[in-house]
Amino acid sequence: MSNRPVKQSTGRVALDRTAAEELARTLRAVADPTRLQILSIVLGSAEGRATVGQLADTLMLSQPTVTHHVRILVSDGFLKREQAGKLGWLSVDPGRRAAVEDFLR
Structure with missing residues (x-):
């Protein structure tokens, strides 16, 4: 299977295999209710941080x-x-903050 980008009829470029695997890994990481709660708690805390405890x-x-x-x-x-x-x-x-905020909307 090729890793070449494939242009779709909509003009968008389809994900190559590497990008698709990275996105799938990211989605698996946040596709758990507990992990989403953890991100929500940390993001919403007064100091913007929390301990495991x-x-x-x-x-x-x-x-x-x-x-x-x-x-x-x-x-x-x-x-x-x-x-x-x-x-x-x-x-x-900080580099993932916008993504986390999008997930939690």
Whole structure:
């Protein structure tokens, strides 16, 4: 199968395989209700950040469960993690903020 862009009758260029795989990975990352809630909580927090413990308390889930979901969001670039002493703070990556806001509309 070719990775060449294919021009459609609408004038748009069809996704090549690499772009389609990247988009599918992104959609899988946010196609989970818990992950969408995590993004919503972090984005809507007063400081624009939260810890796994805060997320677990808010969602009434165990920390390992929240950590699993956070790991996926961090690996796909939706969240970034910053260490401040013993606490790891999560915030929406500025480069993905617009996408996150679109997902949450």
